[in-house]
Amino acid sequence: MKEFIEGSMAVARGVAVCRPHVVSAYPITPQTHIVEHLSELVADGILDSQFINVESEFGAASVVLGAAAAGGRAFSATTSQGLLLMGEVLYNISGMRLPLVITVANRAVSAPINIWNDHSDAMVFRDAGWIMLFAEDNQEVHDMHIQAYKIGETREISLPVMVNMDGFILTHAYEPVDTISQKDADDFLPPFDPVVKLDVDNPLTMGPLGEPQWYLETRYRIQQAMLEAKPVVKQVAKEFKEKFGRWYGDVIDGYRMDDAEIVYVAMGSICGTIKDTIDELRDKGEKVGLLKIRMFRPFPGEEIIDALKDKQKVIVLEKALSLGASGMLSDEIKAAFYATPHRPEISSTFAGLGGRDISKTSLADLYHKVKGERQDNMFVDLKEELV
Amino acid sequence: MSTASTIVYNYLRSKKKFPHVWCPGCGIGIVMGALLRSMADLEIDKNNVVMVSGIGCTGRMPVYCDFNTLHTTHGRAIAFATGVKIAKPNMKVIAVVGDGDGLAIGGNHFIHAARRNIDITTILVNNRIYGMTGGQYSPTTPWQKIGSTAPHGNVEHPFDICDLAKGSGATYFARGTVYHATQLQVLIKAALQKKGFSVVECISNCHTLYGRLNREGSAVKMIQWMKENAINAKVAEKKSPEEIEGKILTGELWNIERPEYTEQYERLIERLGGKPPAEEKPEEKEEAVTQ
Numbered sequence: 001m002k003e004f005i006e007g008s009m010a011v012a013r014g015v016a017v018c019r020p021h022v023v024s025a026y027p028i029t030p031q032t033h034i035v036e037h038l039s040e041l042v043a044d045g046i047l048d049s050q051f052i053n054v055e056s057e058f059g060a061a062s063v064v065l066g067a068a069a070a071g072g073r074a075f076s077a078t079t080s081q082g083l084l085l086m087g088e089v090l091y092n093i094s095g096m097r098l099p100l101v102i103t104v105a106n107r108a109v110s111a112p113i114n115i116w117n118d119h120s121d122a123m124v125f126r127d128a129g130w131i132m133l134f135a136e137d138n139q140e141v142h143d144m145h146i147q148a149y150k151i152g153e154t155r156e157i158s159l160p161v162m163v164n165m166d167g168f169i170l171t172h173a174y175e176p177v178d179t180i181s182q183k184d185a186d187d188f189l190p191p192f193d194p195v196v197k198l199d200v201d202n203p204l205t206m207g208p209l210g211e212p213q214w215y216l217e218t219r220y221r222i223q224q225a226m227l228e229a230k231p232v233v234k235q236v237a238k239e240f241k242e243k244f245g246r247w248y249g250d251v252i253d254g255y256r257m258d259d260a261e262i263v264y265v266a267m268g269s270i271c272g273t274i275k276d277t278i279d280e281l282r283d284k285g286e287k288v289g290l291l292k293i294r295m296f297r298p299f300p301g302e303e304i305i306d307a308l309k310d311k312q313k314v315i316v317l318e319k320a321l322s323l324g325a326s327g328m329l330s331d332e333i334k335a336a337f338y339a340t341p342h343r344p345e346i347s348s349t350f351a352g353l354g355g356r357d358i359s360k361t362s363l364a365d366l367y368h369k370v371k372g373e374r375q376d377n378m379f380v381d382l383k384e385e386l387v
Numbered sequence: 388m389s390t391a392s393t394i395v396y397n398y399l400r401s402k403k404k405f406p407h408v409w410c411p412g413c414g415i416g417i418v419m420g421a422l423l424r425s426m427a428d429l430e431i432d433k434n435n436v437v438m439v440s441g442i443g444c445t446g447r448m449p450v451y452c453d454f455n456t457l458h459t460t461h462g463r464a465i466a467f468a469t470g471v472k473i474a475k476p477n478m479k480v481i482a483v484v485g486d487g488d489g490l491a492i493g494g495n496h497f498i499h500a501a502r503r504n505i506d507i508t509t510i511l512v513n514n515r516i517y518g519m520t521g522g523q524y525s526p527t528t529p530w531q532k533i534g535s536t537a538p539h540g541n542v543e544h545p546f547d548i549c550d551l552a553k554g555s556g557a558t559y560f561a562r563g564t565v566y567h568a569t570q571l572q573v574l575i576k577a578a579l580q581k582k583g584f585s586v587v588e589c590i591s592n593c594h595t596l597y598g599r600l601n602r603e604g605s606a607v608k609m610i611q612w613m614k615e616n617a618i619n620a621k622v623a624e625k626k627s628p629e630e631i632e633g634k635i636l637t638g639e640l641w642n643i644e645r646p647e648y649t650e651q652y653e654r655l656i657e658r659l660g661g662k663p664p665a666e667e668k669p670e671e672k673e674e675a676v677t678q
Contacts, residue, residue: 026492027517027520027523027536028520029520033521036523039535039536039537039538043537043539051536053524053536055492055526056462056491056492081442081461085492113442113458
């Protein structure tokens with residue numbers, strides 16, 4: 001059923017039909033509406049779940065870890081500083097192979113204090129053993145949660161999933177969203193059947209001392225599960241399309257790519273603005289396209305190579321950077337191309353940090369600059385007078 | 388006694404940072420006013436003050452105050468303040484926190500600073516809810532009251548902040564309300580003069596969220612409630628438990644002497660033959676610049 005709802009509500013409704021047993025979170029802007037909506041659904045008896053408003057994000061992550069360890073389906077949401085505070089627990093969740101879902105309403109990181117959107121928070125945890133998905137709009141993020149549980153809970157994978165959506169730009173935007181009914185959700189997502197759980201009849205220990213004799217193998221197993229997750233993500237996207245008729249690409253998605261010579265690469269809501277920019281540039285005869293990255297972990301290197309290998313130039317537009325190095329996304333794309341004979345020219349560009357608007361004009365200017373010559377570590381719309 | 392205009396001129400970033408972000412009718416301004424008047428009365432050199440805050444409505448206070456100010460991460464004001472005080476034991480360190488910021492996510496820092504009895508004056512604005520993020524229940528939301536995350540009533544019980552501070556080792560605790568602005572000023576003044584971890588709980592109103600969710604009316608009505616329900620602890624002593632049921636006990640509720648952390652640390656250094664922390668020496672600063 002199509003409803004005109006806020007992005008946070010789209011997430012809450014998408015999560016609620018997954019029937020989580022436990023929802024735990026701590027208030028932080030711009031995430032708060034997500035769990036507020038969920039707390040209402042729980043309090044009104046629509047969602048049969050335990051909701052707990054804990055004392056910190058560290059507590060929230062720990063609660064959902066405990067819930068998943070006990071065999072429950074668990075959910076939390078956070079952003080920015082809250083995600084950083086969860087950090088220690090995030091590694092424990094993946095280390096214990098607990099397939100829960102956390103939504104991150106992507107936001108910049110302090111200091112200075114900034115509550116607006118970029119991807120600096122999520123990218124910190126790219127090495128933490130979490131499957132990382134990025135949504136472009138509110139329909140996609142609504143649909144992404146049921147897929148996230150299905151992917152993470154696949155027994156061979158058994159890994160947590162981080163669903164990323166741009167803070168404010170999506171969380172606070174109202175859009176028509178075709179919401180998933182409980183019946184359809186139940187048909188699509190089977191009950192959680194954990195590989196391991198705390199059970200009095202079959203006692204086990206989770207997260208004990210991992211001595212040097214076997215710690216390395218735990219990392220190897222997570223790495224293998226990550227690599228095996230890629231076909232699962234694709235399969236789940238396909239099944240979702242068959243059931244619901246909606247398709248966003250699987251791990252990547254292309255827009256006007258067929259004859260494109262220059263291609264933008266980006267993640268999240270900015271893809272919408274880029275598509276509009278591309279349409280305008282195409283009207284003027286420019287051969288330009290977009291490669292949208294839906295999944296950052298596991299990294300879809302082969303798919304990206306396949307999509308970009310015949311292109312002349314690539315503009316990687318990132319909302320985060322590794323200070324002292326370059327962009328995480330562009331670095332990994334460059335690394336993926338290392339062993340290939342044909343490589344496009346790749347520009348690393350940073351835009352929208354701390355919520356700076358990225359306009360179509362800026363994107364078109366960037367296109368023309370890159371068309372002229374490669375841009376290396378370029379900050380889009382940098383105010384020269386302030387630096 | 389300083390006049391209002393000299394306080395505004397001396398202690399507020401009046402030309403740069405106003406208007407403030409707080410809702411009209413919020414009690415935080417009264418707390419800030421009481422704090423600044425206390426400091427003016429004590430003639431505290433503003434350059435020798437460090438005001439530290441975390442995130443939340445109260446966390447905005449250092450933005451408006453013209454001291455050395457440190458605006459830190461959510462819940463960590465007292466931890467950052469501890470670092471400042473250890474590095475600069477001679478400075479007056481004030482932590483301004485809210486109930487969510489100071490007692491939920493930052494609760495651990497609160498109890499451990501109290502246990503150490505480090506000389507930090509903590510101004511805790513208790514509006515019983517997370518105001519800035521939209522009215523989620525906090526560790527001081529009373530049982531059964533409504534929050535946006537407890538639409539049918541809170542099933543958790545609140546902290547008694549006085550007991551928490553006492554039990555953790557704080558040497559001074561007072562409680563006031565934003566209705567009793569003059570009393571608040573007196574209590575904050577005493578706290579500022581106390582050598583040790585001192586806490587002033589300032590009962591404030593969040594009519595925008597707490598008041599609306601719990602049908603407690605406008606700012607005026609909520610502050611009126613404080614007038615009618617606050618009872619001075621000394622008066623309360625003479626009343627029966629039934630008579631003080633549900634009332635807010637105000638005034639100085641705890642004041643003891645215990646060795647203060649930074650003084651003890653200095654003594655330890657002295658005893659072991661070390662050099663005590665240097666006073667501010669301008670020439671050292673110059674050296675540092677030329678190096």
